[in-house]
Amino acid sequence: MSVEMKGYEFIGEGFNVVTAGKVEGVAKSVNTPDQMVRLMGVSEEVKKLILITPGGTTTFVAPALMAGVRGVITFAGAPESHLGIIAREFRIPVIMSLRLEEGKGIPEGGTVLMDCTSAKIGRVYAKT
């Protein structure tokens, strides 16, 4: 299956948690609880964000899930995890254990697209 998409650059793929179609948002890395607490003060902004977190744990991203974050990308975890369970109930797109293509990275503050159309594999693109 081709991963090409016009106007976008393929960054990598991971496990798709929710078959939620394609969603686009602004990439925002969050690595500490303090960063998350700061986001809680701007909950309307959160709805536009795709959060990038190192781990695949549910409680760490709890406020973002409640605020209706547009999507979550993690570098660890599996769809059977707590985050997977909760995200499915919220219908929030989550791609877990993202493996980046060689030499690629997620552009902080840039627009990324999560392709969550497949039942198992989720793909991440950066807007070019």
Add this chain to the structure above:
Amino acid sequence: MGKLEKISVEEANKYLKYGSLHISDTLAMRGSEGYNPLIPRQVYEGWGATLAFFKHPELHEAIADKIGMEGIRELGKVAHREIGTKMNLCHMTCIDWIAISGRAAQLLGGICDPGDWVNNALTILSFWKTVMQGFRKDGRLGGWESGYVSEILDRDVVEAFSSEVEPLDEGKITLFSRFNAATQLLGFLDHFDCRLGLGDTGPYDLGDKLVVVRDAYVNEEVYHWSDACEGLPFCYSFVMTFDKQRMMEDRQKGKLRFFSMYDTGTIFSDPFDHSKYLLRATAYIREKWDTPMSEVRRLEIGDLPHHMSKINEAISKLYRKLAKMSEVEKMIAGGFVYSGYILPILRAAGMYEEACEKYLYWSIPPKNFELVVHIGEMELPQILEFQRKGVSGFGHPPIPLPACQPKTTEKRFDWSYQETDVNETFNTPEDLEKWLNRNTQYYLKCQSGFYGNTVGLIVDEAGQQRLRYVDYYKGNFPPWYTPEEKEKLDMEELARQPARIKWDWDWTTITAQDFPLRVRECIFMFEPQNPLLPFLF
């Protein structure tokens, strides 16, 4: 002499192996979520499990002394008539899992040997077995033995609750799903990212529908951080009915590979998303853990937004509170939450206050600090690897056994499933492997991707008879399949393949150097699985 009737070391070994398989089948594929910057779960799990291993035996003994063996079985039956009780699948399973994981943490950390702390293991496993005799009605110790089904509530209770479910149109499904998710999220947060904050049972077969009952414990009063959840009840419960006919059809077509209740009290399906089968649902409130069932209140779906805003507020407050706690504070608190699966048992036995005052429930035994120091010296990748091993079936070697007596009765062990006289000499490991493949009638199917079995062999060794163990598998265990490999794995095909003995592993206590090997008896320890809902298995 205490009133807790202790099992033998041989029987305890059976349950250590059982636990090792059970834990790994449930958790290995899920133990890869990485570090949680909010809650140091991997750190607290190790020492919390050790806390249980060292502390709970005296509590188990005290409970037995107060209420006796039959009283312990009666405790297990609380869950037959109640929703919103922590006397649930996850907590009862953890009596075994978490405590023996404490032993595993000590062993993996090199702090003790398999022959140490034997009485702790015997006490814990004896108590767990006794509770399970009351808790489960199928005579099994875990739902995976019953085809991943745990019908814990009595049928009339399930029928009564399922008669109150509301049909869900698109708007109500969204509202219900979000509320369900929010309560689960708060349950996790209030229980430090641990599954003890939640509990599912079922699926219950009510003819044309399957029912799943879910509890989310959002305000546990004994935890000081729960003041952030003030105004919320102890538990929200959900009763959900699913379209059995459609699920059966999809199962036959291969579109639904499984719909399974794991013994953490978690329903899993493949595909992951099973919301399309949801027909009707309703929610309930249990204000306090001891609120009588007659006072459990039903919520209309229309009431949910009001509760949703309170949950949102609690999540916000609790998150900020946890974010401010120090790592050490969270590690200690997490350890008490993790070992807190005993809390509802103490409450049900009327012994919580006594546990606090006489047995210093909220204190830490000095022995625990060895592991704390050990973990404290590890780097994060080592901690993650330590946890990965813990959830993958490592660290549960059998307790060493002395030589055994010659067989004098038709069945040597009352806990074994089947015993076969062998009286054969095997010249090579391959000969033994062939014999096992020829004579094994069943394997335990683990949905994580393997079929396994373990037997005890009575062998002649230096003029004595000894009980040795042999583990043999179809599939990978461990190392595990990667998720990609697992996706392609055909379990039906795997079932037809021959099993291989797993050498150089705790649970194969013979080596290639022991051949030629004179085997007198083969002890099949485990019963075959007996699915309650065969079409789901």
